[in-house]
Amino acid sequence: MRTLSLVFFLLSLTFCGRDQAEFAIQIALPSDPAHLDPLFSTDLTSQKLARFLHQGLFQIEKDTYISPWITKTKHTKTPSEEILRIFLNESAPPIQDIHFSLSRLLSESYPRKADYQFLKSIQILSPLELELRFRKGSTEAEWKEKLSLPFASIIGKDEWIKNNLKTYGNYKLIQWKKNEFIDLVYQKEKNPNLPSSIRFLILPQSSTSLFLFRKSKLDAFKLSDFLLSIPEATSQFTLTKKGRSVQYVTINQTNPCFDIYFRNALNFSIPRELIIQKLLENHADLTYGPIPIPYLEKLNITLKKIDINYQKDKAILELKKSKCFPDILSQELDFRMRGDDENQTKGRAIKQALEEIGLKVKLRPMEKAPLYKENGEGKGDLTLLTWYSDYDSVWNFLDPLFHPNKTGNGGNRSFYQNETVGSLLNKPNRSLTDAKKLIETVTEEKPWIFLWSIQENYLVSKEFLRYTELADYL
Template identity: 80%
Template sequence: MRTLSLVFFLLSLTFCVRDAEEFAIKIALPSDPAHLDPLFSTDLTSQKLAKFLHQGLFQTTNNSFVSPWIRNTKHIPNGMEEIWQFQLNDNSPTIDDIHFSLNRLILESYPRKADYQFLKSVSILSKDTLELRLQKGTGEREWKEKLSLPFAAIIGKEEWGKNRLRSYGKYKLVQWKKNEFIDLVYQQEKTNNLPPNIRFLILPQSTTSLFLYRKSSLDAFKLSDFLLSIPEATSESTLTKKGRSVQYVSINQTNPCFDIHFRNALNFSIPRVLIIEKLLENHADLTYGPIPLPYLEKINLKLKPIPIVYDLEKAISELKISKCYPKILTQEIDFRMRGDDENQTKGRAIKQALEEIGLKIKLRPMEKAPLYKENGEGKGDLTLLTWYSDYDSVWNFLDPLFHPNKLGNGGNRSFYKNESIGKTLSQPNRNEADAKFVIETVTLDKPWIFLWSIQENYLVSKDFLRYTELADYL
């Protein structure tokens, strides 16, 4: 297991390059990544960098999973386990690197470890043959999907032992100057579809990004809501991503006063359509419970109607039959969110809606680190949060967020516990009927105030648009 000193070393990893070096593309990031260790790629910045740096044994292609490194695959019948053997080709990383990387999923502690409980052992059979032993009943699609994620990325064993990062993705790390920039260089066969090098500038304020963009010193950055109407944000220069996120208010399930009637009241009190139209200028989409409607359009689950619409009268009626009424009206409810202007503006709109049904709400803007730390410890009554999908699967909107074994910083930030949900999410071979059950059950239970799915809008330069594949990495 890696020590904390290694993690901190990676955070400050810096190599010597010329400061004056020109980069084909410069992209803004709002913060430094928490880690470059793929096992800890859980924050949004780490996830974005992982797309450039990391590659797993499998890759997602047209809703299937393929491997550029495997010559032959063999499934060995066995009554106790699922056994798969892989013969590697000449282009693959060394078998030692693959064995080392996959074995870390079993041996080390990391936030998404529960997702890899199906993996029982990894063995080297010969100089080019690897064997995986999986939990009995683990479906082929599920384990291939999990081994295609950044957490299962292959890294260099020898380099890792020397406190260096060797990645096998499209790009390699050249320099990381904390709080300033991260430099990557393309390390695969030359292509015109991706730039030869990229500098990521750490720019917390979108106004700074806009200033640099106008000086032609920045090629891409995420537009804040209040910048969507600037003259530069034309249809030709703006890329919009839909259905990849869900914004919500977690309702702390450890508080016995927050029963189903209280949670119903909160959900019926929010005028989502009005907020999306007036405050978010229609740059957000409604959800069905925790799933963005644009994402649901891609799949056909035939979910039963469970309307959660604005209904002030119904909200007040539900509140009156909640467990702690009327005492709950005199208690101050702690409502937390990140302290930037954008999140505070949304928080004030939600606060106003909750006060209209008679609740006393204390707004508490916080820095990101203490907000997430304290939320993970079960502090706060309500917390405004955003979940960004890190892979294209309906389970990515369900498993980390509602699994009873992933409470707090594991993803389940409302501390929601439902035995039937946990049993379904723990199955080694889940199907569409299981997904339908989880979505409908969670939507009825309402561990969140379901809000909306944010549309991600990026302002990009003409140079950025020259590289046809680059938009897929945003």
């Protein structure tokens, strides 16, 4: 029923366009969001829009969790559970909206539901008092972290029942015309550091974005690799973000032929540094397994040396040890990726490397929606994907991507199963030592072809730079 209602809601947001001059800022997005329902904010476009639209009970700020809506909290314990009593102030959303939104974390099915297993119940005690009950052994830091993510955002109950979307973030949705634009207006106290209105234009090709940017009809867009050398991309007008993403190829773990020797062979076959230098024009960073090197440098941990550098001869030797050799050489591997030029170019480079060790590979460029849907169903042998962290924690590069209970659209898109990894991810008080062990384990087992962390480069206008907080939302 909710799915049907959501479809109706999305269709109802299709209206006629407005003059672009009415919008203070215009920003390009490569595709429509899969959902504006916060429970389904798993694709990159949805996550970016969630920063503008949504707000939860807690927000992360300088490594701590704050809330403009809460005056105080009281944490008590019983033999069977943890209890957090929350006292709201007058600026908070109606308590019925908070109760409704958090109750959806328990009652509905959504990709990241396993992240909220610690939540047991939500109860209204008074118009400004809420009681949350949690699994015994879970921690306050874990609750606040998860309740600060887009999935736990607060939405209006009455509006949602009527197939409308009321949000409590900085911006509200005015209209969404599928495959064309999404319009937002600022809904909080005036802030000179953020624009009063934004139109997001759905522009799959960066060449189109560049044309509009040059006509002063666009204020920001993500630069594809082949546009990084254009005259406009000066240091003043290019914003670069590092260490937020990891690009990888899933190796479908449901195929028994894809054993550790096969996975080793694939990883040894990729000339990462050469591709970064020649194809990506040095606008990417190497990773240690699933973690970007720039991000690891902030953690101050020492990881053991695990060699996955390019070694073609070693790749061929490992392939010969694999379970299905030599039959695997005559099987055509189904290698999928997004159908845009940038992803196909990377896909062709990876395909060439795999063919040089004797494998047969068929490229299958796909639209985003069927690619993710079919990957979530376990289809395809190899899939080129990118993960963007939705909050600043090493666990965000580990938990959703490798948890054995979050396979498919939950984030674990290689269907990787490891009991040790699962037990570490389920620990109530996970430490940096646990993260170190987990990173090393995953890197040794290679459920992915580990590639690189792409640097995100955005070309922005003088008008965009007027709003000093806006860059944080990209």
